[in-house]
Amino acid sequence: MIVVFSALCVCGTAVADSSGYGFFAGYGQSRDNIDIFRLGVQKKFSTQWFETHMGSLSGYFELSYNRWEKSGKQIHGAAFSPVFAYYFNTGSSAVTPYVEGGIGAAYIDDYKIDGRNLSTSFQFEDRISLGVIINQIDLKLGYMHYSNASIKSPNDGIDIWMGTVTWHF
Numbered sequence: 001m002i003v004v005f006s007a008l009c010v011c012g013t014a015v016a017d018s019s020g021y022g023f024f025a026g027y028g029q030s031r032d033n034i035d036i037f038r039l040g041v042q043k044k045f046s047t048q049w050f051e052t053h054m055g056s057l058s059g060y061f062e063l064s065y066n067r068w069e070k071s072g073k074q075i076h077g078a079a080f081s082p083v084f085a086y087y088f089n090t091g092s093s094a095v096t097p098y099v100e101g102g103i104g105a106a107y108i109d110d111y112k113i114d115g116r117n118l119s120t121s122f123q124f125e126d127r128i129s130l131g132v133i134i135n136q137i138d139l140k141l142g143y144m145h146y147s148n149a150s151i152k153s154p155n156d157g158i159d160i161w162m163g164t165v166t167w168h169f
Contacts, residue, residue: 020044020060021169022138028162033070034114036144036160040064040079044168059084059100066106068158070114077108079125087133096133102126106146119152129164138166 026038040063048056060083068075081104088097104125111118129142140163147157 020046022060022166023169024062024064024138024164024166026162026164028144028160030158030160032114032116034116034158034160035069036162037067037069038064038162038164042166042168053089055086055088055098057084057086059102062102062104066108068108068113073113075108075110075113077106077123079106080104081125081127083127094135098131098133099129100131100140100142101128108146116156116158117154118146118148118156118158119154120148122148122151124149127162129162131164133168136168138164138168140164140166 020043022042022044024038024040024042028036028038030036042060042062044060045058048058050057062079062081062083064079066077066079068077081102083100083102085098085100090096106123106125108118108121108123111121123146126145126147127142129140131138131140131142142162142164144160144162145157146160148155
């Protein structure tokens with residue numbers, strides 16, 4: 001966890017402003033009713049690419065604590081992800097819709113829950129989401145997938161629909 005946090009700090013200062021942080025909380029559920037809770041911090045990139053009248057590409061780094069729960073069984077984990085987002089220009093600085101995607105790394109303290117065997121504590125954290133930023137509040141609905149990319153079998157993976165609220169400051 002300390003290594004992941006250190007990576008966020010180093011990467012964040014290398015490519016991001018001195019501003020652009022956000023705290024987030026999220027809740028999601030797998031198709032077989034495993035509850036997923038996420039808390040974390042984000043640091044926006046300072047760079048924008050492909051700027052046009054329609055919008056621009058940018059993103060953020062995310063460090064998260066994750067808890068998965070089903071029938072009294074819990075898994076705890078930490079993840080670090082670079083996330084790329086295309087922010088659409090609406091002509092209003094108060095409302096910004098976007099689409100995002102990213103692939104990061106996660107560490108979970110147990111890899112068996114509700115009959116699923118993810119086989120390794122190391123997991124990839126993939127995501128794609130749609131969201132809107134309204135002033136300092138970011139509302140997002142997305143799909144997340146955790147998997148070990150067949151490093152070891154079985155690789156049951158887990159698919160999650162996740163709602164997230166972020167406060168940017």
